[in-house]
Amino acid sequence: MNVQEHIDQFGTIDGELCVGGQPLTRLAARVGSTPFFAYDRSLLDARVDLLRRLLPARVELSYAMKANPMPAVVQHLAARVDRIDVASAGEMQHALNTGISPDRVSFAGPGKTPAEIRQAVAAGIIVEIESPTELRRVIAAGEELGVEPRIAIRVNPDFAVKGSGMRMGGGPQQFGIDAEQVPELLRFFTGGADILGFHVFAGSQNLAADIIAEAQRRTVDLVGQLAESLPAPLRYLNLGGGFGIPYTERDTRLDLESVAENLDRLVTGPIAERFPQARPVIELGRFLVGECGVYVTRVVDRKVSRGRTFLVVDGGMHHQLAASGNFGQAIRRNYPVALGSRLSAPADEEMSVVGCLCTPLDLLADGIPLPAGAAVDDLIIVFQQGAYGLTASPTAFLGHPAPAEVLV
Amino acid sequence: MNVQEHIDQFGTIDGELCVGGQPLTRLAARVGSTPFFAYDRSLLDARVDLLRRLLPARVELSYAMKANPMPAVVQHLAARVDRIDVASAGEMQHALNTGISPDRVSFAGPGKTPAEIRQAVAAGIIVEIESPTELRRVIAAGEELGVEPRIAIRVNPDFAVKGSGMRMGGGPQQFGIDAEQVPELLRFFTGGADILGFHVFAGSQNLAADIIAEAQRRTVDLVGQLAESLPAPLRYLNLGGGFGIPYTERDTRLDLESVAENLDRLVTGPIAERFPQARPVIELGRFLVGECGVYVTRVVDRKVSRGRTFLVVDGGMHHQLAASGNFGQAIRRNYPVALGSRLSAPADEEMSVVGCLCTPLDLLADGIPLPAGAAVDDLIIVFQQGAYGLTASPTAFLGHPAPAEVLV
Numbered sequence: 077m078n079v080q081e082h083i084d085q086f087g088t089i090d091g092e093l094c095v096g097g098q099p100l101t102r103l104a105a106r107v108g109s110t111p112f113f114a115y116d117r118s119l120l121d122a123r124v125d126l127l128r129r130l131l132p133a134r135v136e137l138s139y140a141m142k143a144n145p146m147p148a149v150v151q152h153l154a155a156r157v158d159r160i161d162v163a164s165a166g167e168m169q170h171a172l173n174t175g176i177s178p179d180r181v182s183f184a185g186p187g188k189t190p191a192e193i194r195q196a197v198a199a200g201i202i203v204e205i206e207s208p209t210e211l212r213r214v215i216a217a218g219e220e221l222g223v224e225p226r227i228a229i230r231v232n233p234d235f236a237v238k239g240s241g242m243r244m245g246g247g248p249q250q251f252g253i254d255a256e257q258v259p260e261l262l263r264f265f266t267g268g269a270d271i272l273g274f275h276v277f278a279g280s281q282n283l284a285a286d287i288i289a290e291a292q293r294r295t296v297d298l299v300g301q302l303a304e305s306l307p308a309p310l311r312y313l314n315l316g317g318g319f320g321i322p323y324t325e326r327d328t329r330l331d332l333e334s335v336a337e338n339l340d341r342l343v344t345g346p347i348a349e350r351f352p353q354a355r356p357v358i359e360l361g362r363f364l365v366g367e368c369g370v371y372v373t374r375v376v377d378r379k380v381s382r383g384r385t386f387l388v389v390d391g392g393m394h395h396q397l398a399a400s401g402n403f404g405q406a407i408r409r410n411y412p413v414a415l416g417s418r419l420s421a422p423a424d425e426e427m428s429v430v431g432c433l434c435t436p437l438d439l440l441a442d443g444i445p446l447p448a449g450a451a452v453d454d455l456i457i458v459f460q461q462g463a464y465g466l467t468a469s470p471t472a473f474l475g476h477p478a479p480a481e482v483l484v
Numbered sequence: 485m486n487v488q489e490h491i492d493q494f495g496t497i498d499g500e501l502c503v504g505g506q507p508l509t510r511l512a513a514r515v516g517s518t519p520f521f522a523y524d525r526s527l528l529d530a531r532v533d534l535l536r537r538l539l540p541a542r543v544e545l546s547y548a549m550k551a552n553p554m555p556a557v558v559q560h561l562a563a564r565v566d567r568i569d570v571a572s573a574g575e576m577q578h579a580l581n582t583g584i585s586p587d588r589v590s591f592a593g594p595g596k597t598p599a600e601i602r603q604a605v606a607a608g609i610i611v612e613i614e615s616p617t618e619l620r621r622v623i624a625a626g627e628e629l630g631v632e633p634r635i636a637i638r639v640n641p642d643f644a645v646k647g648s649g650m651r652m653g654g655g656p657q658q659f660g661i662d663a664e665q666v667p668e669l670l671r672f673f674t675g676g677a678d679i680l681g682f683h684v685f686a687g688s689q690n691l692a693a694d695i696i697a698e699a700q701r702r703t704v705d706l707v708g709q710l711a712e713s714l715p716a717p718l719r720y721l722n723l724g725g726g727f728g729i730p731y732t733e734r735d736t737r738l739d740l741e742s743v744a745e746n747l748d749r750l751v752t753g754p755i756a757e758r759f760p761q762a763r764p765v766i767e768l769g770r771f772l773v774g775e776c777g778v779y780v781t782r783v784v785d786r787k788v789s790r791g792r793t794f795l796v797v798d799g800g801m802h803h804q805l806a807a808s809g810n811f812g813q814a815i816r817r818n819y820p821v822a823l824g825s826r827l828s829a830p831a832d833e834e835m836s837v838v839g840c841l842c843t844p845l846d847l848l849a850d851g852i853p854l855p856a857g858a859a860v861d862d863l864i865i866v867f868q869q870g871a872y873g874l875t876a877s878p879t880a881f882l883g884h885p886a887p888a889e890v891l892v
Contacts (some may be wrong), residue, residue: 129554140883142842163842185882187784187796207787209860231790243844248792249839302696376595378879379615383641384656387714388595388615397878403810404845430658432595434550436651437812452617457864470805473591474550474875476573 077322078330081413082459083419085098086116090412090419093457095370096484100416100455103484104372108332110455110479111373111391115149115462119368124156127360128327132343136357141167143361143463144369148483150174153364162201165192168426172199182314182359184230184275193217197225203283204230204275206252208261212416215268225269228312231255231276233298237291241281241320241404251277255298262305273312273354281362283320283329289338291318296342300350313347313354319363320474323374323460324409331364362463369462372416373398373478375438375454376432385427387446390457392431393438395479397469399458414442416457422448429456433474485730485737487820490867491827492526493775499828501865503778504892506849508629508824508863511892512780519781520888523557523870526731527776532564535768538744540751544765546590548725549575551769551871552777556891557583559770569767573600576607590722590767592638592683594658601625605633610720612638614660614681616669624674635676639684640662641706642727649689649728649812650738659685663706670713681720681762682707689728689770695741696726697746703749721755721762727771730754731868732817738771770871776871777885778885779804780824781848783862784840793835795854797864801846803887805877807866810845824865829855838844841882 083093090204092099095114104110126135135172138159141150149171154160154174161182162168177198184205188196189214196203197217205211207228218225236246244251252275253261276295282288293317303310305429319330339358347356373391380386393400401408410456413429423445431438440458471478491501500507503522512518534546546567548875549558555578559582562568562582569590570576594614596604598621604611605625613619615634616812628635642663652659660683661669668714675680684703690696700723708821710774711718727738755764781799788794809816823829823836839846848866879886 139871145734145883157817163667164884170883175603185836185840185842187798187800189784189798208785209785212632239640244842248794249844250787250789250796250836251842251844252787302675376597377830379617379658382656383663384657386658388658390595390597392595397805402812404843406814428658430594431599432593434593434652434659434840435657435812436657461612464795467882470876470878472879473555473876475578478572 077326077327079414083410083414088419091418093416093419098484103465104455106309107480107482108273109480111371111395113369113371113461113466114367115483117483119151120406123364123368127365133345135339136353136355138357138359139364140359141171144365145170145467146481149365158380159357164373165195168196168199168201168282183318193206196225197221202226202228202234202272204228206230218268226272227269228272228275229253229258231274233256233276233278235294237278237287239282239284239287241299245277245278248455257304265396271425273310274302275314277316278318278319281320283327283330285334288318289334292338292342296346308350309353311353314357314359317363318356319360321362321366321460323411332386366460366463369432371458371465372460373456375452378451384448387427387429387450389429390432392433394433394471394473394476395466396458397438398464403468410444412459413444414457415446415450415454417455421449424448485735486733487822488730490820491822496827499826501824501827502546512863515890517888517889519779519803520890521869521874522778522779523891525560525891527561533770538740540748542751542763543747543854544763546765546767548769549579549771550610552773553578553857554889558844558852567765573603576609580607580829587634597611599666605629605631610634610636610680612636614638619867627678634680635677636680636683637661641684643702644854645686645695647690647692647695648764651687654661654687667708676877679714681718683708683722685724686726688726690726691735691738693742693795700746701752704754706873717761718759719761721759722765722767725766725768727768729770729868733821736766774868774871779866779869779873781864782861786859793833795835795837795858797837798840800841800882802841802879802881803874803877804848804866806872808845808847810823811876820867821852822863822865823854823858825863826855829857832856
């Protein structure tokens, strides 16, 4: 996907990028400092609407808030999705602050501490247990607090999904309980918690609809087998998500219609037949918020070193770890970058955009075409920054101030 | 370098690692929460002593506080080294808080904002300019504030250093001013700042003494040429640092004696002859503090998935980005890890240590030998965590609490 397509999602006014209807330089003036993250409320809404329109009505949407925990974003989405998934007791507090009902909040993660489990049971949220130890701890917390814990079992499936940015199921994993161990675990379960169902999550950031569809089919099959061991009817069926977004020029959009058609077949077929009390949950983080945000940073220097032009910006890798290629990538590829304050100018000179940190790792764009007139005070945009931007970056590195975040 | 050598640096009591003379479980009780970083004061002192003993007396030591900006560490070292190097106005405030004289503080970095430059000039620290734009800004700030700025020119050398973890000199770079541009810049300089000298930094995390020595020789040669264009005698000669520390089993220690011998030849020879008013500065971050710190995290779960044993800890990649292999490494290699609360037990079972985050990137040790008895509540140690640990990691990721830091 090319940069122009990213620009078109936001729109332009007088040659400047628009975020939430505001031209970029005006927005920067409102924020009062650079760098900053800006998230577009109408693009968030459009993304939820797209999913609601295409996915079967019976499917519930869960927002995995780890993708973007900014309180205003979580609050905005809490009113528009069905559930929120949290990854820590800290995230749980933010989720509950929105007013969402605790039984609509799920908590997954392989290293929940005993203290976090106690907090989750006290809150009444759904604890997705990832090991026999966690099951014991949940039951003990429930007894101590006089509360019946709500739980789901996170299952490490007996199949792997290809093509994911990160594979999180199949083979030996720290995530979930191996599928083949689940029946025995349930056989020895003697009560003390309400086991609602299962969560099977095979991988994230997948752009291949056929692979996502296959994972969903196999998940429904697997849950069909496992549900026979449950002490009560299945009421929670979290199919995971893993819907990817395009980051580099090589990436193409996920064919969401094709994913939706497959889901529709599953929902009207095996799910309706076998799990009448369960509405399947699709859990999305990056896909909901990733394309709705940009990172805005100001050019503080332009220099030529041995024939190469560098734009040095006031932001960098400390807010953009993934875009700099330092977060799980084996090969660095440029994220989409544009000169947001001069979109009408032709991109006719090759430049590199580097951050302000004292390390060669701090590279935001390596030899990309930008307008020759790019100068100090211009605003550089990095697209696809609504997810895993600020919180996935080492913000304290070198002691620079934290960037602002705005929802516009 | 193997794990036992790391353990031996700290010492043990009753089968537990000692930090600052305290056995690990007692220290953990004092801190009151895991995970945490612990830095050993006596090891910091020993490292400074080693450098003072081996390096020529005329060499000044500068602490690049970006490596570990914990205020207690900076304060401790401020009393023991000659200078502090800062990478931002934020770091500058911490450096000045120690009471160090401003003329002993240097500020390097390719993306200094105009506001930061104004702050630095007001403070009276040495601004290492990295571009003609920065020179103009420094002079303008000095005029506005009625202060003569102290500056040095950071030079991008016309040679490259092999074997560095990160190459930061030679070829086109965002760092410094190309050596061949310096004479012209100085020809057009008409005053407004006191140009003290030069900083040439070719690369960091180098374990090869011969390459460091060669870089220092070439740096002295280069500065010899450039100094002819200076309007006043050279009074600042920052040779950089780049001394590496061993992280993986494959790494061997830097031969510091050999580096020192070469420096001695330079100091007594060309430096004494050509720059009688300059004491050469060796600027070190990682080498001063890196080996003096450990990261301590508690086992919260032990699970077996399809034949593989996982210890799940309450810390992870959000505090250990480099150790997880997600910070500039092309190939992930295990950092030294030990079961700090059971050092006497034989390491007789292969296990993986994973963090508490919902991502397969959160891998602290991949299939290493650990005691078979490793269990919930045991304390895992990651060594070589005195530098680029906490501040180089995405601490806000997934909303977990920040870890404590103690200097013991």
